[in-house]
Amino acid sequence: MNPKHNLKQAIDSLYRHTHVNPEAYTRLVLDCVRLNDTHQAKRLQTHMDNNLFEPTTTFIHNRLLHVYANSGKLSDARNLFDKMPQRDIFTYNAMLKAYSKMGSVDDLLGLFKTIPCKDSVSYNTVIAGLGTRGCVSEALEVFVRMQKEGVEVTGYSYVSVLNACSRVLDLRRGKEVHGKVVVCGLMFSGFVCNALTDLYAKCGEVDAARWLFDRMRDKNVVSWNSMISGYLKNGLVEKCIELFSEMKLSGVKPDVVTVSNVLGAFFQMGRIGEAQKLFAEIEKKDVISWTTMIVGHVQNGKEEDSLVLFNEMLMANVKPDKFTISSVVSSCARLASLFYGQTIHGKSVHMGVEDDTLVSSALVDMYSKCGEPTEARKIFDTIHAKSTVSWNSMILGYAQNGKDLEALTLYEEMLNNGIKPDSITFVGVLSACIHEGLTERGDQYFRSMTKQHGIVPTLDHYACLINLLGRSGRVEGAFETIKGMPYKPDSLIWSTLLSVCKLNGDIEHGEMAAKQLFELEPNNAEPYITLSNMYAAKGRWKDVAAMRSVMNSNKIKKFAAFSWVELDGKVHKFVSEDRAHPESEAIYRELNRIIRKLLKAGFTPNKNLVLHDVGDDEKLESICYHSEKLALAYALMKKPEGRKTVRILKNIRVCGDCHLFMKFVSRIIGRTIILRDSNRFHHFSAGCCSCKDLW
DNA sequence: ATAGGGTTAG
Secondary structure, three states, X not given: OOHHHHHHHHHHHHOOOOOOOHHHHHHHHHHHHHHOOHHHHHHHHHHHHHOOOOOOOOHHHHHHHHHHHHOOOHHHHHHHHHHOOOOOHHHHHHHHHHHHHOOOHHHHHHHHHHOOOOOHHHHHHHHHHHHHOOOHHHHHHHHHHHHHOOOOOOHHHHHHHHHHHHHOOOHHHHHHHHHHHXXXXXOOOHHHHHHHHHHHHHOOOHHHHHHHHHHOOOOOHHHHHHHHHHHHHOOOHHHHHHHHHHHHHHOOOOOHHHHHHHHHHHHHOOOHHHHHHHHHHOOOOOHXXXXXXXXXXXXXXXXXXXXXXXXXXXXXXXXXXXXXXHHHHHHHHHHOOHHHHHHHHHHHHHHOOXXXXXXXXXXXXXXXXXXXXXXXXXXXXXXXXXXXXXXXXHHHHHHHOOOHHHHHHHHHHHHHOOOOOOHHHHHHXXXXXXXXXXXXXXXXHHHHHHHHHOOOOOHHHHHHHHHHHHHOOOHHHHHHHHHHOOOOOOHHHHHHHHHHHHHHOOHHHHHHHHHHHHHHOOOOOHHHHHHHHHHHHOOOHHHHHHHHHHHHHOOOOOOOOXXXXXXXXXXXXXXXXXXXXXXXXXXXHHHHHHHHHHHHOOOOOOXXXXXXXXXXXXXXXXXXXOHHHHHHHHHHHHOOOOOOOEEEEEOOOOOHXXXXXXXXXXXXXXXOEEEEOOXXXXXXXXXXXXXXXXX
């Protein structure tokens, strides 16, 4: 029947006897090895200890050690190793294996030094262990030493050392090893050739990899996978899919690794349907293929589907790991779904992965993007070994939520803790300065990047600087910055300039920025709308009309705007002037009630923010029923009582009228509103917004 | 008498 169950029963019966003959132990330990069953191995060892059984050879203990080593049970391995009366080369090699899988590099090298009679296997194990930790020079050192000491260098040695090189993309040293492989005549070994193919592919020399691949006599599934993943890593997505077709014709059966690679290729091309079809065809779906599906959906803006997939994965009894959890957490972040985010947070705690860098920073990001910087901070404070990534997530979280001074304080704290800031850190720091209007301080931070931290500013940082200068009225300075950049300005730079021009009513520079954007992104309606609104603000209706006719003749469509709210775990989506919701009538009644209340309190809709120069009544109509207002009305209607915060999400930037509207609602109706638009967070409370009216 | 070390995917 079930071999694992049989083993358990055999060991159960062992426990009913006190005297056991050595052959029985030998038989059982071999079963433990065959099934790699650490649990039964431990029970077996306990039984031997309890009965003071002292084996005459090292064999049984060595096999137990091997089971522990192979399943990463480092402490069990170490305990057994420490109390073994005699040790031979098999003992040492098994312990080396345990360290190379789990322990520190120091432990690994420390043990290696003490081994009295190292053989080829000892060397190969250490080289492999060093390689998986990215210690290439150490791995190479051991490799050289083994040659000097006359230990036999085998295919195993070459594969391990090549793997070390490819892990850190060290092609120069990899090529030296390649030379040695040729001299030794090991080019016909499949393992060695696969490792070489992988090395060249990973290091960006796809053609060299393909050359080797084409000359391989017996390509196995790993050969194909190495080449397919090489194409994918180098962005040759079509080649990757093409080779997959060739593979199917070759008669080598694709496995779950092949499919995971090809899935990645389909997702990169947005061919989601094909990815789903391919995924459905794999019989044995593992964590990685599920996670690839989840990540692929998130990358293609299908966050809800990624959560559905996550559920299906759990139903299929595949255990998620830290990669899965961090990607579903970021799915929740992008959806700003506090409900699911908290559920998955709970799951991560249960799994014990919440302290992992990947997971914890995703959690900090999730709570921040749900407008909960205080919760984010709680997570941040529990992280044991905070990495640059952890600090970055929290600094950015504060900055996104209008807690700009907290962001800057945290940055100073980061420096005091001796953590090195990186390029991302400064995006957070600079945007905090922008919103606080700290022009001088921001400028200093910008200069400190190169001077004190050796970080080359990217276009993102220049965009922050332009924002910083522009918002303090120095549009000319912002423009000079663009001219002085070591890069060609991209659309981000020009749209940043355009937005500060709008703030300053600087039509001259605004037109210049818009003109660049028209060329860089001919289908983007944003610059047309912004420029048009700038003209409208100055009453230049002729120019407004001209903009509209250009948009019409070039068939430029506004990006569909929508907002959504999450109520009791269900997402409700609205578009402008939406009548599709089943409770539409009630929603409009509620919204009109709110509008009347606000008008009495002095709210004046800002009619200049409408693109079309239509009649005033019509303007009012189209502006009053923007999607975020409908979402707000729905949320207030469904949750009228209590002081609960209303959270609304919007896929594009909030307009000035809606912003003013929300401020009024927070004061007159007395509810806190968190509105996340495509750009940042707006916390409305008592008539004020955390963005300080700059966005 | 028995035993060990290596390649591919997020």
